[in-house]
Amino acid sequence: xxxxxxxxxxxxxxxxxxxxxxxxxxxxxxxxxxxxxxxxxxxxxxxxxxxxxxxxxxxxxxxxxxxxxxxxxxxxxxxxxxxxxxxxxxxxxxxxxxxxxxxxxxxxxxxxxxxxx
Amino acid sequence: xxxxxxxxxxxxxxxxxxxxxxxxxxxxxxxxxxxxxxxxxxxxxxxxxxxxxxxxxxxxxxxxxxxxxxxxxxxxxxxxxxxxxxxxxxxxxxxxxxxxxxxxxxxxxxxxxxxxxxxxxxxxxxxxxxxxxxxxxxxxxxxxxxxxxxxx
Numbered sequence: 001x002x003x004x005x006x007x008x009x010x011x012x013x014x015x016x017x018x019x020x021x022x023x024x025x026x027x028x029x030x031x032x033x034x035x036x037x038x039x040x041x042x043x044x045x046x047x048x049x050x051x052x053x054x055x056x057x058x059x060x061x062x063x064x065x066x067x068x069x070x071x072x073x074x075x076x077x078x079x080x081x082x083x084x085x086x087x088x089x090x091x092x093x094x095x096x097x098x099x100x101x102x103x104x105x106x107x108x109x110x111x112x113x114x115x116x117x
Numbered sequence: 118x119x120x121x122x123x124x125x126x127x128x129x130x131x132x133x134x135x136x137x138x139x140x141x142x143x144x145x146x147x148x149x150x151x152x153x154x155x156x157x158x159x160x161x162x163x164x165x166x167x168x169x170x171x172x173x174x175x176x177x178x179x180x181x182x183x184x185x186x187x188x189x190x191x192x193x194x195x196x197x198x199x200x201x202x203x204x205x206x207x208x209x210x211x212x213x214x215x216x217x218x219x220x221x222x223x224x225x226x227x228x229x230x231x232x233x234x235x236x237x238x239x240x241x242x243x244x245x246x247x248x249x250x251x252x253x254x255x256x257x258x259x260x261x262x263x264x265x266x267x268x269x
Contacts, residue, residue: 021139023135023138023167023171024135024138024171024174024175025135025136025137025138025169027138027226031226033163055142055160055163055164055167057164057167057171057231057234058168058171058228058229058230058231058234059167059171059227059228060228061228061230062225062226062227062228063226065226065228066226085157086157086160086161086164089237090164090230090234093217093230093233093237094217094218094233094235095217095218095226096228
């Protein structure tokens with residue numbers, strides 16, 4: 001399935017919805033789109049929705065870690081939501097959950113960020 | 118259960134273009150589907166093929182698109198063996214490459230998790246490599262799911 005990225009600004013949170021397969025080939029495009037959107041003044045936090053992501057490998061972990069560093073450098077947070085069980089394994093293996101929060105849904109992720117503010 | 122052991126084999130060869138990462142994992146997964154694996158097992162296979170092919174492209178051929186990557190897959194009873202080979206620059210320190218979070222190319226935003234994922238998802242993993250001689254990754258996994266159905 002073709003890889004697609006949907007961006008939406010919700011107050012100070014940038015919502016990023018991924019669809020299809022995220023690998024080394026498609027990671028480059030994700031990096032460019034997110035780097036630009038996170039760099040904007042209005043973006044303080046990032047919600048990354050993996051609800052419709054059908055595949056991801058370590059290249060995806062790399063680009064997510066990179067964007068986490070970018071938003072953390074701005075003093076913001078990243079929350080990943082709707083993570084399928086096989087992707088949870090990848091996140092756990094890499095230790096990414098130690099620094100990036102996971103939420104069951106986009107709503108929960110946004111609510112969590114509002115409380116944190 | 119009686120009768121002969123189910124055997125099959127395939128070979129796939131393609132240039133080291135990143136577009137082929139998806140092609141490679143989908144093709145190997147289709148081949149392995151003959152063993153009627155679970156969705157989880159199939160995802161594991163797709164992921165390890167993706168990791169190994171990505172390694173060959175990024176590290177073996179350093180992004181060059183004209184390198185040749187060869188995948189051999191074999192079904193032997195309920196075991197799947199997969200080899201991913203490149204004729205690229207090879208790995209100097211295999212032990213270091215296997216370490217979780219180690220990457221030789223931090224500037225590329227690599228997670229350094231490729232080999233760790235392969236070793237976790239497969240039952241057996243072997244890395245054969247030498248500088249200038251390319252890299253061969255040999256992996257095996259038992260597909261236990263519905264083996265009996267094949268013979269009944």
